[in-house]
Amino acid sequence: MNPHGTYSFEFFPPIGEVQTAALYEAADQLAALQPDFFSVTYGAGGGTRRHTLETVLELQRRTGVSGVPHISCIGSSRRRIRAVLDDFQAQGIRHVVALRGDLPSGLAAPGEFRFATELVEFIRRHSGDYFHIEVAAYPEVHPQSVRFSDELQHFRLKVEAGANSAITQFFFNPDAYFRFTDACRQCGVDIPIVPGIMPITNCERLVRFAGVCGAEIPRWLLYRLRDYGDDRKAIQDFGLEVVADLCERLLQGGAPGLHIYTLNRARVSVQLCQALTARGLPFG
Numbered sequence: 001m002n003p004h005g006t007y008s009f010e011f012f013p014p015i016g017e018v019q020t021a022a023l024y025e026a027a028d029q030l031a032a033l034q035p036d037f038f039s040v041t042y043g044a045g046g047g048t049r050r051h052t053l054e055t056v057l058e059l060q061r062r063t064g065v066s067g068v069p070h071i072s073c074i075g076s077s078r079r080r081i082r083a084v085l086d087d088f089q090a091q092g093i094r095h096v097v098a099l100r101g102d103l104p105s106g107l108a109a110p111g112e113f114r115f116a117t118e119l120v121e122f123i124r125r126h127s128g129d130y131f132h133i134e135v136a137a138y139p140e141v142h143p144q145s146v147r148f149s150d151e152l153q154h155f156r157l158k159v160e161a162g163a164n165s166a167i168t169q170f171f172f173n174p175d176a177y178f179r180f181t182d183a184c185r186q187c188g189v190d191i192p193i194v195p196g197i198m199p200i201t202n203c204e205r206l207v208r209f210a211g212v213c214g215a216e217i218p219r220w221l222l223y224r225l226r227d228y229g230d231d232r233k234a235i236q237d238f239g240l241e242v243v244a245d246l247c248e249r250l251l252q253g254g255a256p257g258l259h260i261y262t263l264n265r266a267r268v269s270v271q272l273c274q275a276l277t278a279r280g281l282p283f284g
């Protein structure tokens, strides 16, 4: 880990030639920023699952940046997860993001794992300390949780099961992050909790994502974004300023790095990193 913390970018496995070319072009540009790793999501629907490892390996081969596959357990079996872990190990992957995931619509059976804690326990039982395990954290509370105290307790259990570090769901309210990390420390959880950062490029898409994952878009931000209508350039310029301010507050408040959700595009992430560097803040 570099002395300023951990800096990483997240991609999803591309489908088809156009997406594939766009992803690798983005990765080439983002690799120049020397991040600690590139992570690749693990599709809950099954369609992209087999592409996660392929994408990780190709990213590593092309860019030299360490690749980190996500793995989700919902709807899966121990046998299947064991096989995925063995594949990772055979390819020399030592760092994973371990998640419960969400059941694809139409699939009712949760499989042999109910929560990410059980996946973390399973990975430790199967592979000992071989993997560095990241887990997800929700400063604004996971949409299925009823109380903050439940969220905290369930996060603590994931850490006790063997998680080494965490990446948060995206958020725009830095106080939610600081309150969450303070509460973690108070209950003895002291792993690094890296903020997940969502660049703002498109108001409707942001509202859709936020609705699905329970992230709050502050009213003032939503109304300002709506004012820009179809003016994408104005939305992106304003979004860049807002997200750079957020990152600045997080890093100055002691956040141990940043994890940027790239949506497989480089431009906005590069601009954000340049904006942080111009403010004297580290990236990579």
Ligand SMILES: Cc1cc2nc3c(=O)[nH]c(=O)nc-3n(C[C@H](O)[C@H](O)[C@H](O)COP(=O)(O)OP(=O)(O)OC[C@H]3O[C@@H](n4cnc5c(N)ncnc54)[C@H](O)[C@@H]3O)c2cc1C
Binding pocket: 040, 041, 042, 043, 044, 070, 071, 072, 097, 098, 099, 100, 101, 102, 114, 115, 116, 117, 135, 136, 137, 142, 143, 144, 145, 150, 151, 154, 158, 167, 168, 169, 170, 196, 213
């Ligand atoms: C950084 C990051 C990366 C992600 N990458 C992916 C990806 O690649 N693929 C994908 O499909 N999804 C991904 N997701 C989304 C994630 O899978 C969903 O948010 C999912 O709903 C929860 O996954 P989890 O690992 O946080 O689950 P968990 O930690 O299991 O939590 C899920 C819910 O169950 C509750 N809970 C946990 N333990 C218990 C318990 N013992 N008893 C009762 N309730 C409990 C929690 O409080 C929470 O409400 C990602 C999310 C983040 C933040």
